[in-house]
Amino acid sequence: MTQSIDYGNLMHHAMRGLIQTVLSDIAANGLPGEHHFFITFDTRHPDAELADWLRERYPEEMTIVIQNWYDNFEVGEDGFSITLNFGNSPEPLYVPLDAITTFVDPSVEFGLRFETQEYDDEDEFEEEEVAEEEEAAPAARGEAEVVSLDQFRK
Template identity: 70%
Template structure:
């Protein structure tokens, strides 16, 4: 039996560790300067916690913004809890790191995208496809912020 190095899983773990470190710093010291985050996550993840009305409105994925007002940011090894304002209604959320699809800080043009193998089969319109021999699948990549600009 031969074994191989699973670079995709290693990259995902490192990227989730980066998110955990950033959020831990924000929980302890607040958001510095113009930094803010767009976090897209899978609302169907079994450990994601959100109000029923939010789950009904966003049955597959949701993007939240951490910028001007957020409260109760609690960062753990598996995910983070935060209270965000939805139309003047504060709602607590718990987002496991495994549920995160994208993490973007547009103030410094930084972004991460987590892809699954199912995503590789059906690229979204506008997605870039690597021009590599046999187009090997990839599990993690740094995303271009142009994707999120309007």
């Protein structure tokens, strides 16, 4: 029997599941209303798949926007594949759920941020910390700003 409940890993698993559920629904039914997503992911993750020129341009992390045009959107158990337009050049991507560092839907001021991820000496991908639930509030110029929910807790 363990000495304590590992709430961190439980929260991590739950938040990745939430993202998977939301993306699965969007893949099946499309984006409702004004919903759209900014998803930042670690391009160094060994299972991330993107064109060489994109990996060179974004050697550590990349933010994609799922909003107006996307194609071939499929969500699996461990990640999602999608084709997005980069300067009039459609490019397929595969993003593992474990590679996601931020997930924001600015239309409803919702966001999640996951702690930094690193490789160990054997080039295996590991999560350093667990997910931290946050809320995104729109900034003055229409950008999203991540604000901790702790300030709203009593």
